[in-house]
Amino acid sequence: MKNIQLPSTTANLVTxxxxxxxxxxxxxxxxxxxxxxxxxxxxxxxxxxxxxxAGTKIIENSCKPNSVLRTRPHIKIxxxxxxxxxxxxxxxxxxxxxxxxxxxxxxxxxxDLGRAFNVFQNVDSWTKELVPGNVMxxxxxxxxxxxxxxxxxPDVNVQEVMPHFVPxxxxxxxxxxxxxxxxxxxPGPTLVYAYWIEPDSTLHKEGTDSKKIKRxxxxxxxxxxxxxxxxPNTLFxxxxxxxxxxxxxxxxCEHTDFFETLVRPFTLEGRAANFYVKPEMKxxxxxxxxxxxxxxxxxxxxxxxxxxxxxGPTPMSDKARVFLGDYIAVAxxxxxxxxxxxxEPKRMKAHHAGTLEAEMSINLTLLNYKK
Numbered sequence: 001m002k003n004i005q006l007p008s009t010t011a012n013l014v015t016x017x018x019x020x021x022x023x024x025x026x027x028x029x030x031x032x033x034x035x036x037x038x039x040x041x042x043x044x045x046x047x048x049x050x051x052x053x054a055g056t057k058i059i060e061n062s063c064k065p066n067s068v069l070r071t072r073p074h075i076k077i078x079x080x081x082x083x084x085x086x087x088x089x090x091x092x093x094x095x096x097x098x099x100x101x102x103x104x105x106x107x108x109x110x111x112d113l114g115r116a117f118n119v120f121q122n123v124d125s126w127t128k129e130l131v132p133g134n135v136m137x138x139x140x141x142x143x144x145x146x147x148x149x150x151x152x153x154p155d156v157n158v159q160e161v162m163p164h165f166v167p168x169x170x171x172x173x174x175x176x177x178x179x180x181x182x183x184x185x186x187p188g189p190t191l192v193y194a195y196w197i198e199p200d201s202t203l204h205k206e207g208t209d210s211k212k213i214k215r216x217x218x219x220x221x222x223x224x225x226x227x228x229x230x231x232p233n234t235l236f237x238x239x240x241x242x243x244x245x246x247x248x249x250x251x252x253c254e255h256t257d258f259f260e261t262l263v264r265p266f267t268l269e270g271r272a273a274n275f276y277v278k279p280e281m282k283x284x285x286x287x288x289x290x291x292x293x294x295x296x297x298x299x300x301x302x303x304x305x306x307x308x309x310x311x312g313p314t315p316m317s318d319k320a321r322v323f324l325g326d327y328i329a330v331a332x333x334x335x336x337x338x339x340x341x342x343x344e345p346k347r348m349k350a351h352h353a354g355t356l357e358a359e360m361s362i363n364l365t366l367l368n369y370k371k
Contacts, residue, residue: 002333003357011035011077013088016364017095017145024149024156024191029095035075042370043235047184047192051220052085053200055243056361061208062217068224068367069238075364081310082272082353083242083360085200086119094142097312102140102319104311105268105353109323110135116267126265140319146193159183161194177223184234203244207349228367236367245358247336249346255292261285269353270336276325296335300328330355
């Protein structure tokens, strides 16, 4: 039996985000993370560094016992559901749950367009066409808490440090480190959000046991140790959006009788799969799903997913509700779905978005914490 973990209601990415709002005098949208509140009280210069995919289990498995990420004090929190970059980073940046902001997963279906998009890239997930603009950002813009604080508190030096996909962003870890150093050079109150794409990018390709991951985490630890020493008057809060687990993939086209119950391929995530089912075939869908996949996934109806607040508190906003199909399949084992009419294998070794502890558990690691 795998270790299942659901999001904490009191210590998660959203409550942590609301602690930041509270710290800088902005009314929180939700309850705050009490432990983080206590930490932030003692610091006027704070940098939040989010390493994509660096969940608790990745740190424990890939970092040496004497490393920064394993020896410094930390606060244990969880991601949100689904624990995936699209949903989790936007939950942290907005201070709102996916049920509120509408950012639910990697692929979301727009019924008025009849298309599903990989929402970060604005790529049609079925035709692989890169479409100009970004339909998700245009329709559901995120009100970034760091931007909110910058407007409300002009006395605070608020900055963001991002990778190369943002103009002027860092091209490698060394440059990322230098950009963070530069962001804290201004004297006085400082608040920085820094995001880096590793180890997630390599974990997907290489898996959680790869030597490459251990090397990347060693590099990250070395940079964090330098930051800690070079900027002793700055609190660094190191976190992740989610962790990852090694995954075996199941093609939804494999069983013709099951595939024929679907209106279209699933959306959201392979480990949090959103199914649209032909109305007259729902009983058949449920029976076949439990026959083929019931050991690996928990199946929710749309109404049950909303009622159980899977994506966050109710009432679920219309901007989120429109993206839900008829059923949500949530991974409770090391399996994920994919879609390929040619049965080409899924070339990915590790993934996230399910409810295993390895995906959900994350730390807020504190560097230069002064009580």
